[in-house]
Amino acid sequence: MSGGVRSVVRVDTSTAADDLDGLLVRRLANVYVDAKRVVGPDRVGVNTGGIAALEADLVQRGHVLTAPLRTALGGLRPVDLATHGMRLLARLDARLGNDRRHRPLFAGFPARVPNYAQARYSTRIRAFLLNQPNQPCAICGRTGDIGALAPCAHLLCSTCAPVHELRACPVCAEPIRLREPHLTPAGSRTADMLVPITGTLAPLRLGVDRDADALGELLALLARRTPLGPQDRDDLTLLAAHAPADAERWLPTEIPVRESKAVVLAGLLPDHLPADRLDTATDVLRVLWAWSGAHPDLLTPPRLRAVPRRLRRTLLAVLDGLPLEHVYEDLCRHREAWLRAGELLHPFDYIDAYPDAALAFAALRGTDPRTHRAGPALLIAADAHGDSVTVAANRIVVRTFASRVETLLAAGDAAGATALLVRRPGELVRRLHHLLRVRAGNEPTLPAELAAALPGVLRRVGPGPLLGAWGRLRAERTVGERRVWFPRGSVAGAYARNDPGEPVPVALSAPVCALIEQELTCRASKLPRHDVAFLDAGLDDLIAPFAEHSTARALVAIPRGSIQPMPPGGRIRLFLHWMQAADQRVDLDLSVALYDANWEYLGLCDYTNLVYGPDRAVVHSGDFTDAPAPHGATEFVDLDIAKLAAQDVRYAVVVVFSYNDVAFDDLLDAFAGFQDLDAVAAGRPFDPSAVRQRFDLTGDARICVPMTVDLTARTAQWTDLNLSGRDGLHNVFRHTDRLAELARDLRIHFAPGGRATLGDLARIIAAATTDRVLIRGRRTEEVTEYRRDADEDVDAFAARVREGVGGTAIRLDPAERLAAGRAFVALVHGDVPIAGPGTLYRLYPGPSDTAPADMRRWSASDLVSAFGPTDQGVSRTSGGGTVVKLP
Numbered sequence: 001m002s003g004g005v006r007s008v009v010r011v012d013t014s015t016a017a018d019d020l021d022g023l024l025v026r027r028l029a030n031v032y033v034d035a036k037r038v039v040g041p042d043r044v045g046v047n048t049g050g051i052a053a054l055e056a057d058l059v060q061r062g063h064v065l066t067a068p069l070r071t072a073l074g075g076l077r078p079v080d081l082a083t084h085g086m087r088l089l090a091r092l093d094a095r096l097g098n099d100r101r102h103r104p105l106f107a108g109f110p111a112r113v114p115n116y117a118q119a120r121y122s123t124r125i126r127a128f129l130l131n132q133p134n135q136p137c138a139i140c141g142r143t144g145d146i147g148a149l150a151p152c153a154h155l156l157c158s159t160c161a162p163v164h165e166l167r168a169c170p171v172c173a174e175p176i177r178l179r180e181p182h183l184t185p186a187g188s189r190t191a192d193m194l195v196p197i198t199g200t201l202a203p204l205r206l207g208v209d210r211d212a213d214a215l216g217e218l219l220a221l222l223a224r225r226t227p228l229g230p231q232d233r234d235d236l237t238l239l240a241a242h243a244p245a246d247a248e249r250w251l252p253t254e255i256p257v258r259e260s261k262a263v264v265l266a267g268l269l270p271d272h273l274p275a276d277r278l279d280t281a282t283d284v285l286r287v288l289w290a291w292s293g294a295h296p297d298l299l300t301p302p303r304l305r306a307v308p309r310r311l312r313r314t315l316l317a318v319l320d321g322l323p324l325e326h327v328y329e330d331l332c333r334h335r336e337a338w339l340r341a342g343e344l345l346h347p348f349d350y351i352d353a354y355p356d357a358a359l360a361f362a363a364l365r366g367t368d369p370r371t372h373r374a375g376p377a378l379l380i381a382a383d384a385h386g387d388s389v390t391v392a393a394n395r396i397v398v399r400t401f402a403s404r405v406e407t408l409l410a411a412g413d414a415a416g417a418t419a420l421l422v423r424r425p426g427e428l429v430r431r432l433h434h435l436l437r438v439r440a441g442n443e444p445t446l447p448a449e450l451a452a453a454l455p456g457v458l459r460r461v462g463p464g465p466l467l468g469a470w471g472r473l474r475a476e477r478t479v480g481e482r483r484v485w486f487p488r489g490s491v492a493g494a495y496a497r498n499d500p501g502e503p504v505p506v507a508l509s510a511p512v513c514a515l516i517e518q519e520l521t522c523r524a525s526k527l528p529r530h531d532v533a534f535l536d537a538g539l540d541d542l543i544a545p546f547a548e549h550s551t552a553r554a555l556v557a558i559p560r561g562s563i564q565p566m567p568p569g570g571r572i573r574l575f576l577h578w579m580q581a582a583d584q585r586v587d588l589d590l591s592v593a594l595y596d597a598n599w600e601y602l603g604l605c606d607y608t609n610l611v612y613g614p615d616r617a618v619v620h621s622g623d624f625t626d627a628p629a630p631h632g633a634t635e636f637v638d639l640d641i642a643k644l645a646a647q648d649v650r651y652a653v654v655v656v657f658s659y660n661d662v663a664f665d666d667l668l669d670a671f672a673g674f675q676d677l678d679a680v681a682a683g684r685p686f687d688p689s690a691v692r693q694r695f696d697l698t699g700d701a702r703i704c705v706p707m708t709v710d711l712t713a714r715t716a717q718w719t720d721l722n723l724s725g726r727d728g729l730h731n732v733f734r735h736t737d738r739l740a741e742l743a744r745d746l747r748i749h750f751a752p753g754g755r756a757t758l759g760d761l762a763r764i765i766a767a768a769t770t771d772r773v774l775i776r777g778r779r780t781e782e783v784t785e786y787r788r789d790a791d792e793d794v795d796a797f798a799a800r801v802r803e804g805v806g807g808t809a810i811r812l813d814p815a816e817r818l819a820a821g822r823a824f825v826a827l828v829h830g831d832v833p834i835a836g837p838g839t840l841y842r843l844y845p846g847p848s849d850t851a852p853a854d855m856r857r858w859s860a861s862d863l864v865s866a867f868g869p870t871d872q873g874v875s876r877t878s879g880g881g882t883v884v885k886l887p
Contacts, residue, residue: 020214020242022091023235027217030207031069031088040074047074047081048174052152054085058204061092067139067171069206088204102348139170149176164542203850214242215250222264225256225463226864229548230698233295236260240267247272256462256868258283259549263586263857264860266290270311278318281330281360283513287315288341297549298334299488300700313353316345320354327360329401338364405431414439418450425457429465433472436508437501444505446512454512458519463867467544470516471755477503484749494721496745499874517764523800523867524768530838531821533766539759542843545860551720552706554695556675556844558718559758559860563749564828566714567692569678570641575686576656578634578670578697586667587625587659588697590635591732592618597650597712599744601736605637617643618652621685625659629668636685637745638677645711652709653739655732658702670697672706695720708743719746739833760802761863762841763825767798769824773808783808826863 021705024030025293041664051074055065065073075080137146137157146155152174161170168175169680207213218239221232228236240263244250247268255261255277265277269291278284286296294302319327337821342361351358384814401424408417414435421428421435428435439447458466485497529739543561545551558564566572576590608622627633639652656672664670673694680687697704701722709716723742735838749755766773784807788797825837830848834840837854841863850864858866 007521019588020210020238022239024207024210024217025088025091025204027045027235029063029204029211030213031204032207032210033069033072033084037077038072047076047078049082050078050085051657054081054088057085057089058092061089063092066203066205069204070084070171071489072206084213085506103877112540113378130261136354144341147246149174170746182862203548205853206833211244213243214239215244218243218264219250219252222255222257222260223865224254224260224861225868226545226861227257227547227549229551229861230553232550233259233263236263240264240409243837247274251277253290256865262286262290262296266296270308273311273314275314276317280776281319281321281322281327282334284315284318285330285334285341287338288344297488298337301337301340306338306346312345312550313350316347316350316354316357319357319360321508324356324360325401327356328363331360331364335364351377387603402426409434409438412438415447415449418447418453422453422457426465428457429461429469432469432512433504436473436504436512440502440505440508446508446886451511455519458515459870461869463523463864463869464490464546466516466519466867467756467864470513470520471753473504473516474513475754482745482748484745488547488549488572493723494742494746496741496749507636509543517799517802518795520764520867521768521795523870524765524798525794526870527765527769527866528839529822530766530770530824531772533762533770533824533826535762535766535773535775536828537759537775538780539762539826540752540757542828544756544758544761548861549570550699552695552698554693554720555691557860558693558843560720561746561755563710563715563717563750566641566675566709566716568679569676570714571677572639572640572641572692573675573677573685573690574637574654574672575634575675576636577634578627579629579633579668580627580662581666581668582629584662584666585626586662588627588635588670589623589654589657589659590620590672591657592637593655593732593736593739594644594649594742595651595653595736595743599651599740601740602649604732604736606732613643613647615643616640617647617649621720634686639709641709641711641714650710650712651743652711653705653743654707654709655739656697656704657732658707661702663700663702664697664704665701666701669695671695672704673695685785705739705742708747710722717747717750721744721746758826758841758860758863761867762824763801764798764865765863766824767801768794771797773801774812775801781811783810783812807865 007507011470021032024032029355051065051070054073055444058064071077073084076084118395125307137155137160139160146157147161148155149161149169151169152169154169154171156170179361181680193315196402218236221228221236221239223377224232243264251264251274255264258280259386261277262283265273265287268274269287273287278287283297288304288307289296289298289302292302292305309329338361342365347354347358347361358449365769375489401420405417405420405427407419408414409431417431417435417438421431421830435450439450479502479504480498482496484494484496486494541563543558543559549559555599574590574592576588578586578588580586589607591604592612593604594602594612596602605610605618605620607620610620610622617640621636624635642654658664671694673691675687675690676692677690679690681690695706700721703723705719705721705723707716707718721742763773763775767786767788773786775784775786776782777784784804786797786801786807792800821836823834825834825838825848827840827842827846827848829844830840830842830846833847834851834855837852837856839856839858839859840848840851841858842848843860
């Protein structure tokens with residue numbers, strides 16, 4: 001731990017951040033102690049100093065030990081305690097970004113323990129009590145009348161520690177001072193040890209069953225109905241590697257996200273593969289990708305791993321059992337990938353056993369399936385979409401589903417396209433806007449066939465397409481508006497163009513939006529009931545997450561497009577840090593482009609212009625042109641929002657780019673973010689306690705635009721985007737117009753009403769699962785209460801809560817109301833203590849994190865996944881392209 005004496009215990013912590021225990025500490029706050037190594041109850045006189053020293057370092061990292069965990073650690077041998085403590089601290093350091101320099105658990109342990117260990121912990125607790133009055137009891141988790149017992153400083157409530165009846169601490173058995181049973185925030189004689197501690201101390205709990213907890217987290221990720229972000233993808237891979245061998249017992253029947261399904265199925269290869277879980281040809285390709293060690297998003301082709309004969313036959317049998325038109329359609333969709341996969345599967349070696357699979361590969365390659373080469377009898381006839389193919393021995397004519405739909409829509413046949421799209425609900429919902437636009441050109445009323453089919457179709461669609469269609473149709477549109485889309489890729493990108501089409505009239509969009517809202521409410525009503533719901537109005541600023549596979553790993557998981565207030569002081573410090581390999585020279589640059597209210601360029605602060613404005617409103621720290629290991633390099637830019645706003649500067653666009661065109665993925669390390677400059681300690685250019693956002697720079701990208709700042713509104717929009725470097729962006733000045741256009745388009749695209757928000761989802765869940773909904777205002781403690789009437793149905797109540805009708809302004813203590821029963825809580829800042837069970841989402845940490853273990857924690861993705869389809873009775877085989885086989 002701390003001190004000048006080198007530890008005699010050496011522990012390998014190089015993989016602490018990647019192992020299963022580290023994952024469970026991060027996701028569940030569970031710490032596991034091997035029962036076989038516990039040699040007795042708390043070893044007073046042997047481990048007391050070591051436990052106190054460990055607690056001191058944990059407090060500095062924002063954590064405390066619960067009583068059961070402390071008792072279990074106290075029963076270890078000193079050497080095992082040192083090993084456990086060092087690994088735990090290493091895992092927490094890796095999570096906090098504090099793992100650059102290793103510090104031993106404590107000096108000289110187990111031979112010598114500093115005699116100031118207890119005083120050091122108590123001093124830090126005093127500092128903590130000055131900053132956080134809502135810390136929960138270490139035994140029962142209750143908040144309120146919490147005191148730190150003297151001299152051990154364990155935080156306990158009056159119920160668990162009635163000091164007039166106690167003689168010793170119930171956590172550590174330390175005798176209590178009878179005259180002064182509690183520590184006071186001031187009066188420490190060790191002021192030099194006092195360190196500032198902010199936030200809530202998160203409890204670390206004693207894990208009981210590591211395997212069961214790991215399996216629970218694995219199943220939770222597999223149940224997610226939206227693509228996983230980078231951190232969750234890594235967690236899924238690790239959890240799948242530790243899954244039990246008997247997959248038949250635990251493997252879910254339904255895994256909504258196909259990439260997640262491929263990861264877990266690849267972990268069962270080559271010995272066992274439940275082929276019934278593969279229902280498309282692309283599923284087979286994803287499994288091959290995952291089997292080869294690549295992420296099965298099919299974006300970056302890997303070096304494919306050899307396929308054993310037994311597995312080869314299994315995969316070909318899956319392809320042969322699927323409708324031929326669907327197999328061929330999927331093969332064409334990923335043609336290059338399938339050509340490589342065909343070299344490993346050898347489909348023509350098994351033509352007698354799996355003739356349709358061989359025929360699909362022959363059509364893809366343009367060869368005779370038996371001779372493997374083109375001949376005079378072979379004719380390849382393909383239209384503009386590559387939709388029809390004729391093959392010699394078995395003549396196959398294919399016209400894919402997509403080409404048939406496009407042909408009908410191009411001809412203005414909305415009824416014909418609807419009849420076809422109904423067979424594939426997901427495709428219909430994705431094309432709803434296009435379909436209604438075509439209909440509007442003929443007759444601006446909702447066609448009867450679509451109105452009759454939509455309720456059944458909507459029941460079978462995943463939450464992503466459903467929410468996307470809802471946001472697209474409910475917003476007001478104008479002729480020639482800018483339309484933004486985010487193409488699928490390994491890094492996040494955005495493109496925009498003018499939309500020449502006519503807007504969909506309200507007469508068409510309103511009935512469809514009403515049906516979608518009814519379906520969302522119906523899905524939410526299937527969730528567990530709650531006694532009360534407590535929501536933040538600020539959730540309306542958080543966009544429902546989408547395209548998560550390309551999101552950056554960030555300290556605060558803000559969904560792309562969301563807007564959040566800047567620190568109240570109005571001064572921020574941007575930072576960029578990177579470290580290059582020994583054989584590299586990498587020059588990253590941090591820049592800020594400044595614009596007025598009309599997005600006219602005003603100025604720039606970067607390596608070419610280190611100071612902007614006569615009053616030094618923006619200041620750059622200077623340009624590093626390389627970042628050798630082990631320390632790398634860091635650049636800073638200070639922004640004073642008030643000074644810039646006084647100079648009529650409205651927008652600031654932050655840009656990070658690689659000057660000498662080295663991809664972020666090629667660096668040893670690269671991250672950026674910003675600090676609250678008013679919270680940075682004097683004389684320290686980088687203060688971890690002042691960091692408000694930190695994100696990794698990854699992917700095959702060279703240019704990142706993480707956020708834009710509205711200096712008048714004092715808000716920042718999290719864009720999390722990468723730009724193409726084809727035109728060069730080595731000097732931001734040459735591309736100020738391009739940056740302004742991108743930032744302006746994104747602000748319009750994510751304007752209120754244009755996309756579903758977390759506020760929309762939270763209100764629907766609250767109204768569907770409880771009869772009492774409390775919504776806290778943005779800038780006041782006033783709360784609006786909505787109560788469901790006795791004769792009011794769920795749809796009507798949900799509509800009233802969603803539209804803000806019929807609420808009553810009240811004032812209350814949220815902690816008292818939320819302690820009454822099971823609660824659904826969705827907050828921007830987790831500043832509401834919670835005593836009971838229920839469901840919690842929060843963006844920023846706070847006292848809510850100390851809720852008991854039976855409070856289920858949700859991420860933003862979990863809020864979206866809660867709206868999974870209620871009707872799973874859909875199959876792609878019900879409607880596809882047409883196939884004609886001729887002898």
